[in-house]
Amino acid sequence: MATPLSTVRSVVHVDDLGIKTILSDRGISINVDHKINEDEAKILALGYKQELKREFSLWSIFAVSFSVLGLLPSVASTFDYQQLVIGISPVPWIVAVLLSTTVALSLAEIASAFPTSAASAYAVSQLAPKKYAPFCTWITCFSNWMASVTAAPSVDYSCAGMILALYSYNTTSYKPTTGHVYGLTTGIQVTHAIISSLPTKWLALLNSAGTSFNSLGLLVVFIVILAGNKRDELHPGATKFNSSSQAWDLENQTDFPTGFAMLMSFLGVIWAMSGYDSPFVMSEECSNASIAVPRAIVMTAVGGGIFGWIFMFAIAYTLYDIGAISEDVDGLGQPFVLYLTQILDKNLVNLAVALTIIAGYFMGFSCMLTTSRLTYSYSRDGLFPGSRWWKVVNPVTQTPINAVWINFLVGQLLLLLMFAGDLAIGAIFSIGGIGAYVAFTMPTLFKVFYCKDFQRGPWNLGRWSTPIGMISVFFVALMIPVLCFPYVKGSNLTLDEMNWTVLVFFGPLLLFTVWFIVDAHKWYHGPKSNIDEEDMVYNSNVIIGVESEKDCSRMSIKDSN
Incomplete structure (x- = not known):
C-alpha cells in the first residue's frame, strides 16, 4: 500500500x-x-537509498582518482616491472597507455549509465545473460575487490621501502630488515585508516591537496632530473644525456623474445593506470554523477598517460647504468632511488625521493578510501560474511568506517607475504593489475558482445562505443595470461624466480567460484535494493x-x- x-x-x-x-x-x-x-x-x-553525502565535485572526484593514480610514486614503485624488464625506452609506455585508455573510455561510458558505488559489478548484473548474471556479477565483485584491497598495502609497502631506502642512503651503516619494512608499512596503514574514517567534506579537501601535491611533486622531480642531471660529472667519460638510439632502444631483460617481454612490461603501466576507476566507486558521493564521474575517469586516464610518458621520456634520456640498478649494487632495494643516485648529487636525491614519498603517502590514503567505498557497496548487497557490519554508515561522520577497518585488517594479512620474499609480496602488484582490468572489462564484454539494448547515459562514446569496446576486451584478454608468466624460463626458473600471480590471484578466485557453486548461488542473486518496501x-x-x-x-x- x-x-x-x-x-x-x-x-x-x-x-x-x-x-x-x-x-x-x-x-x-x-x-x-x-x-x-x-x-x-x-x-x-x-535501487539504493542516498546514504552518503554528495560533497565531491568534478574536481574533487578527479582529485581522488588522480591521487590513486599517483604517477610519481607509481613510476617509482613499478621500476621492477618496466625498466628492469624491457629497458628505458618510452615506447612500451606509449603503447600500453593507448590500449589502457580504451578500457578507461569504455568504463566511463558504463559509469555514466550506472552511477553507483557498486560500479562495474552492478553494470554486469544488468548486462550479462540473465541465467549467468549472478555468477558473472559475483566474479566481477571479487576480482574488483581483490584488486582494490591490495592497492593500499602495495602502495604503503612501496612508500615504506622508499623511506627506509632514503635513510639507508644517508646512513650507510643501516640496512633495513623485512621486519622494519613491515612495521613502518603498518604505521602508514594505521594513519590512512584513521584519515579514511573522516567526514566526506574533509576527505574531499585532503584529496584535492593530495592531487595538487602529486602534480607539483611530479613537475619538480621532472625538472630536477633534467636540470640537476650530473651524469657527466659523476661518471667520467659519460655524456650528459643518452643518445636517441640509446633512449628509445628496447633492452630485453627476460628470457623471452623482445616482443613478449614488452607485453610483460605493461604490468607497470596497468598497475599505475588502474586508479581511474575511483570516480565510479565514489559515484554516490559526487554531484551530477552521470556526467562528472565519466569525465573524471577520462581526465585521469588521458592526463595520467600524457604526464607519465613525459616522465618516462626524462628517465630514458638520463638513466646511466640499468645493469647496476638491476643488481642493486648499493643495496638500497629501491631501483628508482638507485637511478636517482646515478645522475644527481646527494641533496637533489634527497629532495626527489622525499617528494616521491609524500606523493606515495597521499596515494595510499586515496587507495584505502576508494576500497572502503567498494567494500561498503558490496556489503550492502550482502556479498561478504559479516556484511551487516561492513555496510553500516557511521551516523556522526556519515562514512562507512567499519568498511575502512576491515580492509585495514585484510591489508595487514596480505603484507605478511613480504616475509615469504620479494616475489611473493610482488604478486600483489599483479593482483592489482589483473583483478582491476578483469572487473573494468566485464561490463564492456557483455555490452559489446551480448546486450543489444544497452541504455547509454548522458556521457557516451556514440558510434565509437563498439570498436573501442572491442579493442579494450581483446587487450585485457591478451594481458591476463601474459602477466602470469615468470621473467625467466628453463633452467633459470626456480621457486625464487616463479611468478606467483596464478596462485595468489586465481587461487582465491577459484575458492570464490567453489563457494558460489556450493552455497552462494542459493542466496546471492546480484545487487539488491535497500529501499524500504513500504516506500515502493x-x-x-x-x-x-x-x-x-x-x-x-x-x-x-x-x-x-
Missing part, C-alpha cells in the same frame, strides 16, 4: 528515468519524504512530470487517467 500522500514530497517512477536497473520493468514508483535532485532520483531508481508502489497509476532536469524535487504527481 502506498505511503500516505501527506508524507510524500517526491515520487520517482523508475521506468520513466530511462535507466536499466534492478527495479526496471516492474512498474515501480518510489515515494520519498523529502525533496530530491536528479542524482538522488537516479540512485533511487538504481508496484503497478501504480502514478506517473511523473519532471519540470526541471536539474531539480527532480519538482516532480508533480499526476493520475495516468
